Amino acid sequence: MSEIVVIGAGVGGLAAAVRLAAAGHQVRVFEQAQTAGGKLGVISHEGFVFDTGPSLVTLPDILEDLFAATGVSVRDVLDLQRLDTAAQYRFPDGTVLDMPGELAQIPAAIDAALGAGRGAEWSAFLRRAERMWDLSREMFLESPLTVSAMRRRPPPPLSALGAISPLRSMRGLGRRYLKDERLRMLLDRYATYTGSDPRRAPAALATVPWSEQAYGSWYVAGGLGRIATALQERLDALGGRIEFDTEVTAITTDPSGRVDGISLADGRRISADTVVANADARTVYGSLIRTPTATRMAKRVRTPTPSFSGFVLLLAVDDPPADQPHHQILFAEDYDAEFDALFGRNGGPRPVERPTVYISAPDDPAIVPGPDTGAWFVLVNAPRHDPAAGMDWDAPGLAEDYADRILQIMADRGVDVRARVRHRQILSPAELERRTLTPGGSIYGSSSNGPRAAFLRPGNESRIPGLYLVGGSSHPGGGLPLVMLSGKIVAELIGPAEESVSDA
Known part of the structure; x- marks a missing residue:
């Protein structure tokens, strides 16, 4: 043995x-x-149980x-519980989209929220993404990247290169199919699943929204x-x-x-x-x-390029809003400014001034001490902890001040729980680095920035x-x-x- x-x-x-x-x-x-x-990870405190990492099961x-x-x-x-609503998206113009957890229901929901014809735009994009998924899942995701393995696999047809668009960015592919800026913003978010910048991430990441929406969004009780x-x-x-x-x-x-x-x-x-x-x-x-x-x-x-990190708030909430969705995304007013800050463009890496806010608020009695309480996981994208590059998340007062700013941003965007927070815990990128021994607290290792990133x-x-x-x-x-x-x-x-x- x-x-x-x-x-x-x-x-x-x-x-x-x-x-x-x-x-x-x-x-x-x-x-x-x-x-x-x-x-x-999991953190428990006074009967509240918080997931500190992934909050969604896909595939x-x-x-x-x-x-x-x-x-x-x-x-x-x-x-395993499939969510009826995968996520609620709030866009900077005030539009709210409740994304269904069933693929067949998505076009009508997009039309109802964003206007007639927008669901067809997204469906056309997803059809392209489905082709990319079919070509890449077995050939790439489920197989080792070794010379011997590649020799055993039949070469992909030349048409596959056109479908995968290896030289096109995720942002570029979105602009080809999506006229509505809100749909483009929705697509950009999926680059963050790999800690990447949609302006540089390969078009192949279009498989991420396809797989999520085709196979559903799931929670573990x-x-x-x-x-x-x-x-x-x-x-x-x-x-x-x-x-x-x-x-x-x-x-x-x-x-x-x-x-x-x-x-x-x-x-x-x-x-x-x-x-x-x-x-x-x-x-x-x-x-x-x-x-x-x-x-x-x-x-x-x-x-x-290393992936960016995350700044996490674990909130014990009393009397949470009755209509709070399980997953909610409050989009930034300027998404490009967010990615510039994360990767240090136009200056060094820095906390995003007004970041996109992701909230996970499961309605699950197993993770709270009693009724009328909620265990909320709040995440914003954040630059890696890298004091040598000028981004020191251990700097006195920085994490606490940034936590206050995030709660204010949530309030500005319609989710004000400041008076309801019984206690909070902060996990900065520096703390994530210490907990997981991941350099800089990079959540995803290396980013997918650039067409060769996956092969590096x-x-x-x-x-x-x-x-x-x-x-x-x-x-x-x-x-x-x-x-x-x-x-x-x-x-x-x-x-x-x-x-x-x-x-x-």
């Missing part, structure tokens, strides 16, 4: 670990925090496939943090182990350059045939492993024998569905344990 070490109990690491354990491997996971989940078939690979149905371990708990329980049932409060300080290699284990901060050394790193690739190659190959890879992984993202199979990468900084990218896919790709690359092969 082969011994596999997984560094990090984030969703990518857990997804790889449970699949490998189900395939007959002996799996040990080492996590520096006290709980599993990584960026899919539920990926989650279903993951649990099926461990021998159970996802429905047996998680209460009790909060999305239960996904990590369920994966941990499956790993336990399959014989895997997780050691918490355990920092990995190095990945070790034998004289041939092959990975042979890890070193821990408590002085222990753990031998392993294979190491799966669910850590930011810049950390893996920049500090955890010291070989000439790692040094070359460290330079490469610094090439892509590190592959799952390292050039260092025995080392594999999972998570948002590696292929196929950030976000809950993609990091689960990264775990699947790694498990398939490693394959079943020898005993499992012979027994079969």
Whole structure:
């Protein structure tokens, strides 16, 4: 039986670990925090339970496939609920769009909110996005970016290049199909799912709104943090182990350059045939492993633009508004100014003066201490914590002042809960960096800025024998569905344990 070490109990690491354990491997996971989940974190305080990371499940078939690979149905371990309204959007002109959770209902809803003919514009765009999705899902998202894998796949038809538009930006594709500025703003938002700028993100990201609207928006009763708990329980049932409060300080290699284990901060050394790193690739190659190959890879992984971070408010709300939607987006008055600030154009990286505000306010009795209370997650896009570049989120007073500004902006846009907040907790990019060990608190690893960005993202199979990468900084990218896919790709690359092969 082969011994596999997984560094990090984030969703990518857990997804790889449970699949490998189900395939007959002996799996040990080492996590520096006290709980599993990584960026899919949970904070509880005075009976309020807050998800601190993803608040929406998309592509539920990926989650279903993951649990099926461990021998159970996802429905047996998680209460997945499809949302009737995916999100409510408030635009700067005061228009409100309640986006249905069913694809067939979307054109009529857009027409009713934005005017006749706007639903047809969005539908035409989605038809193009669907073609892009069909071409890219199996060929790119679900397959490793290795030469051997590419050789095994039949080459895509030349027509595929025209459909995917590799040299066109997401913003450019939107302008081709969408005349209404509000629809363009809606599309721009989907670039933020990968921490990117829609003016530079590739047109292929049009697959994000398509997949969300075609497969629905879902919530897990009790909060999305239960996904990590369920994966941990499956790993336990399959014989895997997780050691918490355990920092990995190095990945070790034998004289041939092959990975042979890890070193821990408590002085222990753990031998392993294979190491799966669910850590930011810049950390893996920049500090955890010291070989000439790692040094070359460290330079490469610094090439892509890092994704931006997020500034989070966790609000315990008394007597929340009765009509508050589950998900709500309050758009910025100037979206381009927001992206300029995030990526440091026209000056260095800086907090956005009047950012788009995202609110998740589930109506879920399992996450609040009693009736007439709400556990709200409020997120705005924010530049990475990078004191060397002049963006120091630990500067005295900055986080508290910015939190006050966000609450004022919410009030300006029609959601005033300042007098209803029982308590609040702030998670700045600096705090996210400390909690997740992600450089700068970058939520998605590297951004998708530029047509080559996806191919600059590190592959799952390292050039260092025995080392594999999972998570948002590696292929196929950030976000809950993609990091689960990264775990699947790694498990398939490693394959079943020898005993499992012979027994079969």
